[in-house]
């Protein structure tokens with residue numbers, strides 16, 4: 001039997017050669033030589049995906065909880081008609097304020113009629129869906145949504161989602177980290193757990209009308225693609241809901257700055273969205289979401305395209321860097337400082353979401369620009385070179401010609 005590789009001196013020497021293939025990352029920081037070769041069992045694909053976890057910047061230190069979970073590490077709920085997976089407090093324990101569900105519905109696939117205690121905010125990623133809802137005053141809402149559109153269902157309001165001819169995939173966000181989409185109140189579940197004579201008495205029809213109801217919760221099912229919106233219109237004697245449950249976020253004019261753009265949506269421009277505020281952020285290659293924090297609540301993130309890294313500053317010497325790519329969830333505790341860098345060659349798009357009626361952020365740059373200059377200079381031991389460059393206007397995404405950051409410095413050899 002062959003001895004393990006690590007007991008073969010010649011092979012070990014080869015592994016320790018700095019001329020090891022560049023594609024095999026090693027936990028050695030190139031700037032100061034800290035670390036050493038990883039000789040043991042390892043998941044190289046994972047190490048490659050997390051270069052800043054594997055070789056943290058020298059400025060990372062202290063105890064910061066895990067702030068990343070990928071939907072690719074979440075259980076897939078497969079049904080006829082679609083699938084779903086979720087990142088909640090169970091997967092990412094720090095995420096107490098919000099939970100997210102990634103769902104896909106086939107053409108005609110239905111997320112059944114249901115409701116829940118939490119508000120539901122959603123962003124359509126791909127394809128089209130028809131959503132329906134009825135409020136407490138009997139006012140209804142039926143609409144079609146497409147890529148870049150949002151919807152919001154207030155807590156307790158019953159609703160449904162159905163894939164149209166091209167099917168769809170979307171992100172759902174709930175204003176409670178303990179939420180699970182597999183633990184909602186659904187119409188089939190209630191029917192299945194109500195005696196037939198009660199159903200008969202409630203609806204004024206014979207018990208035989210309920211002979212074929214589903215024996216348990218349906219959750220997602222395959223149906224035919226629905227007809228046109230016009231063909232499905234139902235007139236309510238009480239009219240439609242007074243505040244639209246949808247909003248066209250991508251159609252909204254962005255705030256454009258060098259390096260990217262931001263679209264902010266909260267109860268000021270999407271009035272029904274009383275408990276979820278969000279920003280859709282674009283960071284071009286080489287640009288970064290500036291150093292900032294939020295004075296209102298934790299931030300729940302979803303990465304849409306590209307790849308990047310976020311460093312979170314927790315105070316008292318603690319900072320930690322996480323790598324993200326499309327499909328990952330990030331989280332930032334209330335008021336912790338952070339910035340996000342695009343580390344790839346594609347544009348990085350991501351969503352920042354908050355359990356709040358308003359989007360709020362504090363810019364480090366703007367704060368310093370609006371504070372007496374002498375105070376800033378004396379506090380930080382800096383001169384006019386910095387303070388003259390401060391901006392009184394907020395630039396959420398920045399990119400300055402000639403000023404960039406190091407990327408992937410831990411991989412040997414250079």
Ligand code: MN
Nearest residue numbers: 114115116120
């Ligand atoms: Mn729902």
Ligand code: MN
Nearest residue numbers: 293294299352
């Ligand atoms: Mn932020």
